[in-house]
Amino acid sequence: MNFKKVGILVVLLGVLITSFVLISGRVNRRGETSSIKKQPQVGGIQTKEEQVFKDIIPKDAYFLIRNNQGNQNFTIIDVRTPQEYSQGHLENAINLDYSSVGFKEGLMKLDKNKTYLIYCGTGRRSGLALDIMGELDFARVYNLSGGINSWQVEELPIVK
Numbered sequence: 001m002n003f004k005k006v007g008i009l010v011v012l013l014g015v016l017i018t019s020f021v022l023i024s025g026r027v028n029r030r031g032e033t034s035s036i037k038k039q040p041q042v043g044g045i046q047t048k049e050e051q052v053f054k055d056i057i058p059k060d061a062y063f064l065i066r067n068n069q070g071n072q073n074f075t076i077i078d079v080r081t082p083q084e085y086s087q088g089h090l091e092n093a094i095n096l097d098y099s100s101v102g103f104k105e106g107l108m109k110l111d112k113n114k115t116y117l118i119y120c121g122t123g124r125r126s127g128l129a130l131d132i133m134g135e136l137d138f139a140r141v142y143n144l145s146g147g148i149n150s151w152q153v154e155e156l157p158i159v160k
Helices: 003-024 058-067 082-086 103-108 124-135 147-153
Strands: 052-056 074-078 115-119 140-144
Touching: 052 058, 052 124, 058 115, 058 140, 058 147, 103 124, 115 124, 115 147, 124 140, 140 147
Parallel strands: 052 140, 074 115, 115 140
Antiparallel strands: none
């Protein structure tokens, strides 16, 4: 079996595992599902806004991006290393390396009320980042299920 076939099998296995996780309901480190519907309190009074944390498939992420073109309140974050980022990333994505010492501090500098799409290579690091963003009380965060690998399997565009 050549390396190309092995690579394709690894990507397909990753997509299959990700699909299983999505179907069964992703659980984060706190034992909560990633689609958190949390009623924030302001001065002890429940507000109507909900906190949204959701894994989405590449096609839905593509439409989310297209629907938010030019929206100052929407940001795409690539949590891979700068080297991985330089090899190809989603258009207009900023790079905030999950493995860097200052990752959490970098997140804390972001506007928590904006909408974010996060991704990595396979969805593992961005899934962990999703949990951190939940702990930091971000309002709306979408995680690209399967990462940029599943994005590329769908033949969606990247920037090099």
